[in-house]
Amino acid sequence: MGGAARxxxxxxxxxxxxxxxxxxxxxxxxxxxxxxxxxxVAVVVVFALLVGGFIFWQxxxxxxxVVASYPVAVSGAVVTAGSGPVVVDTYEDYLCPxxxxxxxxxxxxxKTALNEGRITVKYHAIAILDRLTEPQGYSTRAANAAxxxxxxxxxxxYHEKLFAxxxxxxxxxxxxxxxxAFGTELGAGxxxxxxxxxxxxxxxxxxxxxxxxxxxxxxxxxxxGTPTVTVNGKKIDLNDTSxxxxxxxx
Amino acid sequence: xxxxxxxxxxxxxxxxxxxxxxxDVIGTLARLGLAAVWLISGGLKAVDPDQTxxxxxxxxxxxxxxxxxxxxxxPWVEIAFGVLLLVGVGTRIVAVLSLALLVVFVAGxxxxxxxxxxxxxxxxxxxxxxxxxxxxxxxxxxxxxxxxLLACWLIARPRTLASLDSRLVDxxxx
Numbered sequence: 001m002g003g004a005a006r007x008x009x010x011x012x013x014x015x016x017x018x019x020x021x022x023x024x025x026x027x028x029x030x031x032x033x034x035x036x037x038x039x040x041v042a043v044v045v046v047f048a049l050l051v052g053g054f055i056f057w058q059x060x061x062x063x064x065x066v067v068a069s070y071p072v073a074v075s076g077a078v079v080t081a082g083s084g085p086v087v088v089d090t091y092e093d094y095l096c097p098x099x100x101x102x103x104x105x106x107x108x109x110x111k112t113a114l115n116e117g118r119i120t121v122k123y124h125a126i127a128i129l130d131r132l133t134e135p136q137g138y139s140t141r142a143a144n145a146a147x148x149x150x151x152x153x154x155x156x157x158y159h160e161k162l163f164a165x166x167x168x169x170x171x172x173x174x175x176x177x178x179x180x181a182f183g184t185e186l187g188a189g190x191x192x193x194x195x196x197x198x199x200x201x202x203x204x205x206x207x208x209x210x211x212x213x214x215x216x217x218x219x220x221x222x223x224x225g226t227p228t229v230t231v232n233g234k235k236i237d238l239n240d241t242s243x244x245x246x247x248x249x250x
Numbered sequence: 251x252x253x254x255x256x257x258x259x260x261x262x263x264x265x266x267x268x269x270x271x272x273x274d275v276i277g278t279l280a281r282l283g284l285a286a287v288w289l290i291s292g293g294l295k296a297v298d299p300d301q302t303x304x305x306x307x308x309x310x311x312x313x314x315x316x317x318x319x320x321x322x323x324x325p326w327v328e329i330a331f332g333v334l335l336l337v338g339v340g341t342r343i344v345a346v347l348s349l350a351l352l353v354v355f356v357a358g359x360x361x362x363x364x365x366x367x368x369x370x371x372x373x374x375x376x377x378x379x380x381x382x383x384x385x386x387x388x389x390x391x392x393x394x395x396x397x398x399l400l401a402c403w404l405i406a407r408p409r410t411l412a413s414l415d416s417r418l419v420d421x422x423x424x
Contacts, residue, residue, distance in 0.1 A: 036418050037340035044339075045347075048330035049323055056322030059299065097307060097378060101300040132379060168310050169379035170367050239298075 059105075068156035070114040077143065077201060077208035079123040079150045079159075082114040086247050089122045091212050091228040094142035094162045095129040095169060102227045102238065103163040109244055111156070118248045123159065125201070126209050126226055129169065138173025141196075143205040145179040148195035152188040161186070278410040280400040284348060285335035287397055292328030294375030299325075305377020308369040309358050327351070338413025345404035352398045356391060363387040 070082040088110070092099040113119045125147055127139035142162055149158035161182045167173045176197050183192045195201075213224040218235060220228070229236050231247040240246075295302045303321040306312070312320060331351070334344045355373070362369050368382045371390045408415065 034340070034415065034418050037415055038343060040414075041334055041340035041343050041347075044330050044334055045327065048326040052323035052326035055299070056318065059322075060318065097304040098300065101303060105300070169308070170310075170369075 066108045066111040066115065068111055068115065070117075070156075072150055072153070072155045074147060074150035074155075077125040077147060077204040079125070079147065079155055081121045081123065081156070082117065082119060084113070084117045084119040084248075086119045087122065087232055088119050088244075088247065089124060089230040089233075091124045091126050091218065091224075091226055093126045093129050093139050093226040094146065094166065095132060095139045095173070096226045097166070097169065099227045100163045100166045102229075103160070105241075106244060107160060107163075113244060113248055119244075123155075124208055124212060125205050126212055127205050128209060128213070128224070128226060132169045133167070133171060133173040135172065138167065140202050140205050141173070141176065141179065141199070144199050144201045145183070145196045147201040147204070148192055149183055149186070149188065151195065152183060152192045154183060154186040154188050157186045158183060273407060274409055274411050277403060277407055278412065280403045281335050281338060281341060281410045281413070284345070284397065284400045284404070285332045287400075288328045288332030288335065288348070290332075291374045292325045292330075292332055295325035295372075296329065298375060301375065301377060302372070305370070305372025308367070308372070308378045309362055310365075310367060311358065311361065338410055338415050339418075341404055341410060341413060341415050342408035345401045345408065349398055349401040349405065352394055352401065356394050356398075359387060359390050359394070 073080045090102075092102070110119070110121060114121060123146075125143035127143050129139045130137045133139075146155065146159055146162060149155045165174065165178075165182070180193045180196050183196070212218055212228075215224070217233070218224055218228050218230070220235075227238065229238060229243070231243070236243045236247075295305075299321065302325060303317060306321045306324070307314075307317045328351075331344055331348055334340060335348075355371070359371050363385070368380055368385045370377050370380045370384075370386070372378065373390060373393070404410075410416075
């Protein structure tokens with residue numbers, strides 16, 4: 001409809017221009033929005049979307065489901081997984097969004113290296129973001145639950161689940177019931193529930209957090225944050241996306 | 251005694267040309283300013299995709315998949331707008347698109363403020379949740395409004411100096 005009306009208008013304009021031309025008057029045709037410009041804008045924007053889409057695809061295409069088959073031991077607030085020669089220490093708060101990014105990005109890679117016996121990972125349960133939930137304290141409750149999961153022999157799956165279901169900062173966090181339910185789904189026994197609701201490891205988490213925060217070797221520009229990762233005791237730069245490959249010489 | 255022959259309204263015409271030049275200069279500054287805004291903000295987001303993801307997630311509007319997609323595409327769209335404005339091609343169209351994107355940003359910040367979230371807008375990199383006392387919603391909104399004014403100028407009067415648009419028009423006339 002609109003197209004037909006436009007054509008009609010254009011036909012009339014052409015006719016008028018012809019008549020004027022015949023009379024020796026030249027009219028400068030007013031061009032609408034420049035067609036070349038529109039095409040160029042479209043091309044550049046589509047190109048940009050393709051670049052973004054390609055990078056997105058490249059970064060997210062590595063999620064082959066890896067099943068954990070490595071041994072796990074727990075001591076205090078530190079869970080030790082695997083027994084490989086390269087020792088990786090991770091300091092994570094279960095509420096920290098960058099930690100969730102770290103797990104999404106490197107979780108499978110770490111799991112594979114653990115399964116192949118190349119690395120030992122010491123997961124330090126840290127709670128520095130307790131004040132960011134209402135009521136406060138989700139970081140400690142989640143860290144405690146993860147340690148309970150290690151005792152119940154379901155740590156790899158539970159650790160992954162806590163990050164997959166990570167609540168937003170500023171919200172209320174997951175409830176104890178939810179934390180218990182995740183464990184039950186993964187096959188934890190009845191002791192797990194008591195451990196989670198009783199906060200059996202909360203004191204250990206607090207002590208581990210204080211210890212890590214005071215360790216200058218773990219600080220970035222004078223402050224301790226999460227995630228912090230060390231390889232054989234040396235803090236690594238997480239902007240280096242191939243840190244694990246270089247650590248295990250793959 | 252007799253001066254130059256003047257055409258009807260000659261003085262007015264000269265004045266119009268002069269003020270047109272001044273407006274062209276203002277438009278050029280608006281165009282390059284907005285180009286710089288997009289290139290810098292897009293560049294800072296593109297070099298740190300994880301931080302961009304955290305920033306988008308903090309608005310707490312989209313589901314996780316949506317957050318992934320927006321965080322992946324947004325930096326490149328901003329860079330595309332910046333490049334187009336820098337060379338001055340399709341200035342009016344890009345200004346309209348810029349204004350639309352800025353409106354989305356403002357809506358995002360306003361909803362976060364209204365819901366009592368405490369986040370950094372992540373407009374120029376960074377972003378995510380901040381301590382309740384450390385939000386800067388007023389400054390962020392004022393800044394976005396300023397950028398929106400640049401876009402509005404270019405929508406109303408897209409003619410600028412040293413733009414590819416002017417060449418495209420010239421070549422069509424010959």
